[in-house]
Amino acid sequence: MAPRTPGADLPEHPTWLWHSPDPKSSYDVVIVGGGGHGLATAYYLAVNHGITNMAVLEKGWLAGGNMARNTAIIRSNYLWDESAGLYEHALKLWEGLEEELDYPLLFSQRGVLNLAHSLQEKRDSVRRVEANRLNGVDAEWLDPQQVAEICPILNTSEDLRYPVLGATWQPRAGIAKHDHVAWGFARALDRMGVDLVQGCEVTGFERVGDRVVGVETTRGPIRAGKVAMAAAGRTSVLTDTLGLRLPIQSHPLQALVSELLEPVHPTVVMSNSVHVYVSQAHKGELVLGAGIDSYNSYSQRGAFHTIEREMAAAVELFPMFARAHVLRTWGGVVDVTPDASAIMGMTPFENLYVNCGWGTGGFKATPGVGWCFAHTVAHDEPHPLNAPFSLERFTTGALVDEHGAAGVAH
Amino acid sequence: MMLIPCPWCGPRNEIEFHYGGQADVRCPADPQAVSDEDWATFLFFRDNPKGVFTERWSHVAGCRRWFTVRRDTDSNRVLPSEGTQQARTVTT
Ligand SMILES: [Zn+2]
Numbered sequence: 326m327a328p329r330t331p332g333a334d335l336p337e338h339p340t341w342l343w344h345s346p347d348p349k350s351s352y353d354v355v356i357v358g359g360g361g362h363g364l365a366t367a368y369y370l371a372v373n374h375g376i377t378n379m380a381v382l383e384k385g386w387l388a389g390g391n392m393a394r395n396t397a398i399i400r401s402n403y404l405w406d407e408s409a410g411l412y413e414h415a416l417k418l419w420e421g422l423e424e425e426l427d428y429p430l431l432f433s434q435r436g437v438l439n440l441a442h443s444l445q446e447k448r449d450s451v452r453r454v455e456a457n458r459l460n461g462v463d464a465e466w467l468d469p470q471q472v473a474e475i476c477p478i479l480n481t482s483e484d485l486r487y488p489v490l491g492a493t494w495q496p497r498a499g500i501a502k503h504d505h506v507a508w509g510f511a512r513a514l515d516r517m518g519v520d521l522v523q524g525c526e527v528t529g530f531e532r533v534g535d536r537v538v539g540v541e542t543t544r545g546p547i548r549a550g551k552v553a554m555a556a557a558g559r560t561s562v563l564t565d566t567l568g569l570r571l572p573i574q575s576h577p578l579q580a581l582v583s584e585l586l587e588p589v590h591p592t593v594v595m596s597n598s599v600h601v602y603v604s605q606a607h608k609g610e611l612v613l614g615a616g617i618d619s620y621n622s623y624s625q626r627g628a629f630h631t632i633e634r635e636m637a638a639a640v641e642l643f644p645m646f647a648r649a650h651v652l653r654t655w656g657g658v659v660d661v662t663p664d665a666s667a668i669m670g671m672t673p674f675e676n677l678y679v680n681c682g683w684g685t686g687g688f689k690a691t692p693g694v695g696w697c698f699a700h701t702v703a704h705d706e707p708h709p710l711n712a713p714f715s716l717e718r719f720t721t722g723a724l725v726d727e728h729g730a731a732g733v734a735h
Numbered sequence: 736m737m738l739i740p741c742p743w744c745g746p747r748n749e750i751e752f753h754y755g756g757q758a759d760v761r762c763p764a765d766p767q768a769v770s771d772e773d774w775a776t777f778l779f780f781r782d783n784p785k786g787v788f789t790e791r792w793s794h795v796a797g798c799r800r801w802f803t804v805r806r807d808t809d810s811n812r813v814l815p816s817e818g819t820q821q822a823r824t825v826t827t
Contacts, residue, residue: 561783572779574756575808619754620737622808623785627738630750663779720775 359383365695384526388507400498415693428509439500558658585609755791
């Protein structure tokens with residue numbers, strides 16, 4: 326195969342896909358946070374529910390938070406019915422999203438291998454495969470030989486400290502170009518007359534009793550019929566102003582890329598045990614991620630020992646990566662919940678809706694979140710797919726424990 | 736990497752420590768007597784401030800003792816201790 330020029334698959338850098346208007350004094354709906362989830366929610370509010378008198382308020386620049394910082398992995402092979410429902414709905418939307426937005430997202434269904442390195446992990450993985458199949462999610466259990474056939478550069482020899490005993494395989498999983506996803510939604514929203522307001526930080530809420538009637542921002546107060554929060558790691562800072570306590574903790578999450586390399590890595594590989602996930606971007610960088618830094622922080626940076634461990638794991642699994650160089654590392658702030666599942670739904674305040682707690686795994690859910698959260702806001706009640714992800718579950722005890730399927734490798 | 740001030744060993748690299756989250760979270764004296772809401776609060780709800788946070792650390796690769804630190808979660812700067820609070824080994 327003739328080597329491809331790195332970047333040959335990429336479309337031209339966009340000129341102006343959206344305007345950046347000043348905020349108006351009032352909207353039917355205000356969305357807090359112009360990342361992937363905020364933009365997707367606005368999109369489906371407009372398309373599915375006909376709401377266009379709407380603003381997306383972003384404190385920095387559009388999609389410059391976790392939407393710019395994630396590792397772009399998309400999959401739906403979660404254990405529980407509730408999660409499978411939501412993530413699989415998202416994956417089905419991903420499968421039609423380029424056409425829907427008429428914009429190249431470089432959505433590539435190259436599959437994901439979730440490795441098992443111990444007997445227990447093998448059993449858990451096989452169980453998850455069976456659960457996935459019952460939920461209509463494509464999944465197979467592969468032995469080490471089959472794993473090697475799919476990803477020849479992976480070290481499947483027995484002399485590893487934690488040998489690969491097999492893997493789950495979801496062929497429909499893959500990656501997309503995260504920036505393009507945001508741009509695609511933003512362009513569509515701009516064309517429908519939705520205001521995408523950048524450099525406008527929401528600092529609090531205007532309320533009448535237990536009813537939220539608007540937001541306070543660094544560019545003045547904005548009245549709103551409804552306020553939908555999609556502020557990820559900053560959610561607590563805002564809800565604290567209402568005295569609304571949420572079961573989330575904000576942590577740094579780091580990722581890194583290598584310099585541009587020829588295509589060597591055909592799929593996505595994730596390992597919970599040795600703590601790394603790796604894919605190769607269209608442009609050629611190896612994209613690596615791992616777990617959160619242990620402590621609470623809003624600093625958008627983490628410690629080097631965390632990424633050092635993740636690189637050690639990558640080199641153990643992919644010996645040829647020892648020759649690669651790190652080009653760039655970075656961090657974002659992710660909001661983690663006790664059961665490793667998101668919170669999406671109503672709040673004790675009228676006309677205030679919250680979507681948060683996606684931890685390390687929100688990107689893959691982007692269109693699914695948009696679809697369900699838009700429904701929640703438009704109908705003032707959750708969509709059946711996000712009803713299990715209510716805030717109340719922490720009181721009722723109906724948790725959706727996805728530590729196994731999410732874990733480090735969300 | 737942060738330097739965490741162990742009250743017994745002095746400032747040591749963060750990699751030697753285990754993080755324990757918010758300090759002074761008390762288990763209800765009689766779990767059977769509290770409401771579902773209060774039990775949920777104890778189990779799952781923690782402060783998550785952007786700013787000063789009083790938190791627990793354990794020096795697992797050193798003296799293996801727990802202690803309390805005040806840290807700014809925005810800058811990661813560790814703040815001066817409040818007298819006897821820092822060396823407290825148990826949650827009061
Ligand atoms: Zn010590």
